[in-house]
Amino acid sequence: MDGFKTRLSHSLQFRLSLWLSLVILAMAVPAGVYSFFSAFHEANDLQDDQLRQVAALVLSRDLPPATPDRRATGKMKDDESKVIVQILAPAQYAGDDDTSLRLPADLPDGIQTVKVGHVPWRLFVKPAASGQRLAVGQQTEVRDEIARDSGLRTVMPFVVLIPILIALVSIMVRGMLRPIARLSQEVDRRDDQDIRPLDEQHVADEIRPLIGSINRLLRRVADNMDAQRRFLADAAHELRSPLTALSLQAENLAATDLSPTSKARLLPLRQGLNRSKALLEQLLTLARSQNTGAPQxxxxxxxxxxxxxxxxxxxxxxxxxxxxxxxxxxxxxxxxxxxxxxxxxxxxxxxxxxxxxxxxxxxxxxxxxxxxxxxxxxxxxxxxxxxxxxxxxxxxxxxxxxxxxxxxxxxxxxxxxxxxxxxxxxxxxxxxxxxxxxxxxxxxxxxxx
Ligand SMILES: Nc1ncnc2c1ncn2[C@@H]1O[C@H](COP(=O)(O)OP(=O)(O)O)[C@@H](O)[C@H]1O
Ligand SMILES: [Mg+2]
Missing domain, CATH: 3.30.565.10 (Histidine kinase-like ATPase, C-terminal domain)
Structure with missing residues (x-):
């Protein structure tokens, strides 16, 4: 969780990806839920229409709408998905046939949901010319299952596309921020003497001001290093003449007639002067070799x-x-x-x-x-x-x-x-x-x- 918080507060890429994903989800989830329910209701309406059509068909053909005929339809694989068509009759009549539903004879005309036994049915009751009344119905559960399937089918593209969209957003955000990663790699790869300005031309407008600032800083650092180098070179140069004069004096002294003790004392002095001269030469060489400017x-x-x-x-x-x-x-x-x-x-x-x-x-x-x-x-x-x-x-x-x-x-x-x-x-x-x-x-x- 701590790692998550750190990334959230430190990583622009992570924040952008997260927020864009949340926005996508915030849009897509209500849209998906809405699509599901509207498809569900539409399927239900369609099924109601089907009941009406079946009733109209049966009445127009004047078919004997006695009971659902299992022999005629054969053994249906999904027994419960069937549509029943039957004449509403007094209970004792209906009771003779175990294949018909025990529907109350006093059902009102029109579309309705009725519990038969404990099973809810959706029924359409339509009076026929003969004075009898025709009921066409289907189990609510079966209808709902079909409607749910249709709802889920409309939601499916959301379910598949949203993860893809979120992945694409993350990839795009990473791609867009890649120039920053590349820039930092470029800076990291440089050695400490390399203070050339960074490329300001081929970068996004949003990054350019930052690179401009870094380049101005680099220029100040370069100026500073230059000043230090010049100081070193000047100091070494200034020391050179007095040191040369001193060496000369020491050589002159060595050439004179000195007592053995004085000669012995002079030796380390001359060696020290030589070492100092060598050090000065090295300092001058170093100052010159550290010159960052291009040579003439x-x-x-x-x-x-x-x-x-x-x-x-x-x-x-x-x-x-x-x-x-x-x-x-x-x-x-x-x-x-x-x-x-x-x-x-x-x-x-x-x-x-x-x-x-x-x-x-x-x-x-x-x-x-x-x-x-x-x-x-x-x-x-x-x-x-x-x-x-x-x-x-x-x-x-x-x-x-x-x-x-x-x-x-x-x-x-x-x-x-x-x-x-x-x-x-x-x-x-x-x-x-x-x-x-x-x-x-x-x-x-x-x-x-
Ligand atoms: N060829 C070498 N063999 C062993 N040690 C070396 C050699 N070259 C350099 N060094 C070591 O590296 C150190 C730094 O070398 P350098 O910068 O030339 O300074 P300096 O020679 O003045 O001491 C030396 O003090 C020495 O210990
Ligand atoms: Mg050396």
């Missing part, structure tokens, strides 16, 4: 994935050698993609950087490029510890790092990768490279061409 056409070119990969691998070789990591590259024929080159480089750089840094010395990193019609895939697989399934959503959050990561890092790398993949309308998947520990991480990126 002049910035989009056919980027060669092999060339970008080669560049990143060359840049990463010193780090790989320092960590004793073997890098293998497997690339199909030339694969190009319409994109901004900085995006592709940042994407590959972050993946290879992670693979090298999180893989223990002696491990290896495999990079594969594959092209299929309409799709390119970039796979980066390493022999490191991998990422547990429970962490695979969270590692894409900005600044999130898996607890226990002993490497330097900002936690921005995979957020950058995710933003770039979303911008290129691609998909990203994290898997274990092997089934036994160390599981290794396999990142698969699929981009439409």
């Amino acid at each position: 056409p002049s910035q989009v070119t056919q980027v060669s994935l092999q060339a970008a990969l080669r560049r990143v691998v060359e840049d990463s070789l010193p780090l790989a050698q320092a960590n004793q990591i073997d890098i293998g590259v497997e690339a199909d024929t030339e694969v190009t993609l319409a994109a901004q080159e900085v995006d592709i480089v940042a994407l590959i750089r972050n993946l290879i950087d992670n693979a090298i840094r999180y893989t223990p010395p002696g491990g290896n990193v495999e990079i594969r490029l594959h092209a299929q019609p309409g799709l390119v895939s970039i796979e980066v697989e390493d022999s490191g510890p991998g990422i547990r399934e429970a962490e695979r959503e969270r590692v894409f959050d900005p600044f999130y790092r898996v607890p226990g990561s002993d490497q330097d890092g900002s936690g921005l790398g995979l957020s950058i990768v995710k933003s770039i993949v979303a911008r290129l309308h691609g998909k990203i998947e994290l898997q274990h490279a092997r089934s036994d520990a160390p599981y290794g991480l396999k990142v698969i990126i699929r981009l439409p061409t």
Whole structure:
């Protein structure tokens, strides 16, 4: 019952279907009852007319209207449905014949309902020319049964059609409200970066204002996100110059003649400055990759994935050698993609950087490029510890790092990768490279061409 109430108060579709069904029933039930009774009465009238006609027929033919003749009619299957025709006679006469009804001789002329024994009969009494009186009759029960049948036959279409009508109404209401369901599915399917306006053109007039409001809200959200991104980019940019100046000062200081203690103290300072510079670069890359606006056409070119990969691998070789990591590259024929080159480089750089840094010395990193019609895939697989399934959503959050990561890092790398993949309308998947520990991480990126 609670479920019913909730649906009644929350579901427009349910309410519409219910009310329309109730209206249909409210119209149809009285109409059905009226039809039944009018058909019933009509059938009764018709039967009265039949009695009159039989009487007229018998009198006009001047047939001997003695008693109902069972021998002549044969054994009737439905004995009680018969019409009796008999002369009204004094009781002692009638009593001689057990097949005739014991009708009182003083019945008035005309149509009437009379109880004979305990059985009600409908009788038509008509005087004949001979002075005798003719009674034509039928049991009321039989008549009523026939009339009921006729009434039920007129009600039958209602009984059959109303459930069909109610079902059709529900189907129609559901069909009409389907655009709303489709709209919500469309919104649900979107990822959190996708704040394009919803289609306002191909919807019903009643829904359009709602979509207009949602679109205005989406625009405000987009403006807000833009402002945040610009703030992030501006802040990172503003910090860059003083930080560069500081690094320069530290380098200058390192070049001077310092005491061993001072040199030892300077080292962490320089490392800290380098980490801060790296963080700032990552922040700038993230702000740029989260730009929701379409890139300038002049910035989009056919980027060669092999060339970008080669560049990143060359840049990463010193780090790989320092960590004793073997890098293998497997690339199909030339694969190009319409994109901004900085995006592709940042994407590959972050993946290879992670693979090298999180893989223990002696491990290896495999990079594969594959092209299929309409799709390119970039796979980066390493022999490191991998990422547990429970962490695979969270590692894409900005600044999130898996607890226990002993490497330097900002936690921005995979957020950058995710933003770039979303911008290129691609998909990203994290898997274990092997089934036994160390599981290794396999990142698969699929981009439409
Ligand atoms: N190849 C990998 N192997 C194991 N763990 C990884 C790998 N790549 C990323 N991770 C985990 O995901 C977290 C987030 O990665 P990322 O966003 O690049 O940040 P960062 O590398 O700066 O820590 C890392 O802290 C690390 O724990
Ligand atoms: Mg990283």
